[in-house]
Amino acid sequence: MSNSEILSEKKWSFNDFNYPVPEHAKNFGYTVGGVTVVGFILLAVTGIIMAFFITPTVNQAQQSVLELSSNPWGFWLRSFHRWLAEAVMFLIVLHVSRIIFTGSYRGSRKLNWFFGIGLLLITFTFLFSGTAVKWDQEGYEAYQHAVESIEMLPVIGTPLSEFIQGTAAVMRMFAVHTLVLPLFLLIFLIPHLVLMKLNGLSPLPGRKTTKTITFYDHVKKIFWWSFAIYGLISFLAMQFPVEIFPGPYAGVEMTKPPWIFLVLYQVEDWFGMTSLLVFPALIVTGLILIPYIDSKKDDYSLTRRIVVWGYIVVMAVFITFIINVAVTPPVQHLGM
Amino acid sequence: MFKNILFAAIMFLFFSSAVIMPHGDEKHKGKVEKVSTMQMENMHSQMNMEGESIHSDSLRQAKENETQEKDFDQIRKNVENSTVPTIIKAISLAAFIAGMAFLYLPRKKKENSNV
Secondary structure: HHHHHHHOOOOOHHHOOOEEEEEEOOHHHHHHHHHHHHHHHHHHHHHHHOOOOOOOOOHHHHHHEEEEEEOHHHHHHHHHHHHHHHHHHHHHHHHHHHHHHHHHOOHHHHHHHHHHHHHHHHHHHHHHHHHHHOOHHHHHHHHHHHHHHHOOOOHHHHHHHHOOOOOOOHHHHHHHHHHHHHHHHHHHHHHHHHHHHHHOOOOOOOEEEEEEEEEHHHHHHHHHHHHHHHHHHHHHHHHHOOOOOOOOOOOOOOOOHHHHHHHHHHHOOOOOOOOHHHHHHHHHHHHHHHHHHHOOOOOOOOOHHHHHHHHHHHHHHHHHHHHHHHHOOOOOOOOO | OOOHHHHHHHHHHHHHHHHHOOOHHHHHHOOOOOOOOHHHHHHHEOOOOOOOOOOOOOHHHHHHHHHHHOHHHHHHHHHOOHHHHHHHHHHHHHHHHHHHHHHHHHOOOOOOOOO
């Protein structure tokens, strides 16, 4: 009997998905990826509700956001959506850190690492386009940065920047945020999860565990961590609501981007607008090279230490950038 | 035990909306003040810059004019005066505590869990 015949005759039950996984699957570091997926689901749900109330035009976008916020539930919904977006970004940084510290990008997991880099870039673009769509001063400044940096791209720069400019600007950002990016997210997330299942959970470095728990125990951990984290995020969203700025006013820069973009803000301060293209390209290149630099299965190899300590140093520098920009007043970048 | 807590949580979430409704947000109760006038003869003659009929939905426009005078700080103050933020904070806190409780409360290990 062939495999396909066995599969077609098998009577599936939920217990078939309750396979054993290594015991360390219950550690927070190994559940953070799942918690991030829950965050994406919550973002999708809150985003779909908001889409019924947002008018994505240059003249009406900001007013429609204010109108939505005039209702207390809408006020929370918008703030929660933004807080969720930033929390998911933070969780992704934690997830990437865990992958690097446990060397889970080596061997058969290399392809999944590349899908993960794609997901990281998609999440960045989600956060950026979501900021721009509300078309207040913060959104307008973010959008102008995008236009000026896209113009610097060779060949496609000019036509692409012309496409996203004009009276349809907000509508096109909205289409990117609600249609294009979710599609790309699914294209990258589904293989990411399938490959994780095929490869199995990566081992703890330097330790061999024979103990197992069930997959449902792992899912339960993800579920309860999500309850705790997103419950806290929901509270914070109401206690410290995300502001809607006035404007937009052309020719002035009075806002700063969301915290993760402050790294780029610092680099832009020093090297100008070109760095908005060069710096992310360098980071992505570095991430792509990691599995090639550290390809040995030895957990104590020199290359492994170089990658881990290199990552720690780079992250320390980025955190310094974020703090530095946070405590200094905004500066003019556009048109410079 | 787990089923009981889950049932209680679902019932709490279900009835929380019923608890909220009679108290806050009196000012948000629907009250028709203007009507939509979808008059076809005016559709072409009275268009705004975006190509929309200015008579297409007077309710929406009236509401827009109302919010245009507000800024975010005013909206925030109005929202804070309602009971909804307190309810949302309470539910959020309940979710946080439930999550932490299920993560850290000691439970009996199943005999077959460690193979």
